[in-house]
Amino acid sequence: MEKIKRLSSENGVVIFTKSSCCICYSVNVLFQELGVSPKIHEIDHDPEGKRIEKALTKMGCSAPIPAVYISGMFIGSTNEVMSLHLSGSLIKLLRPYLSPVNN
Template identity: 30%
Template sequence: MSSAKVQKIINDNGVVVFSKSKCPYCNETKSTLRSLDTEFQILELDQMKDGSDIQDALQEITKQRTVPNIFINGKHIGGNSDLQKLSTSQLKGLLKEAGAM
């Protein structure tokens, strides 16, 4: 999958988490977002035929190869540790801007 297609997924969704189903950091990210009643798009790369291509495209876009790879309102947040560093009020503000709350 090309970087342009991945960028379109990011642009078309308020909150996107590129994840792997068995990754504990991904699960923590999804749990955090669910606890705030967030609407978000999850792409489980390990369950997708073109998952490694998407991961390659994400590396081109963000310079980050690891998952989770989180975007809110088109802005790259980073990984789980970056999400967890945000205060609840900061995170809620970002999610409201994205129309995900």
């Protein structure tokens, strides 16, 4: 879907979420604690939200939300993000987007 591609390429770190999703909130907090301010796109507040959710599933997101993009590249949902974090690889991907204090 064009909107997903556009948002993920215009912003360094993008998380597609739903406002009522506690797991989405947790992933956002993780990024904040790592020193990154991701662009949060709440699909439940988007008129095209249902289409975005279907497109994310078709693009390989095991759980359609949260869907994390870094540098325009689809990273995955919660499981993939946490695996990257635990292995130390997530911070390497986020390095260009870290606040100066955390870099």
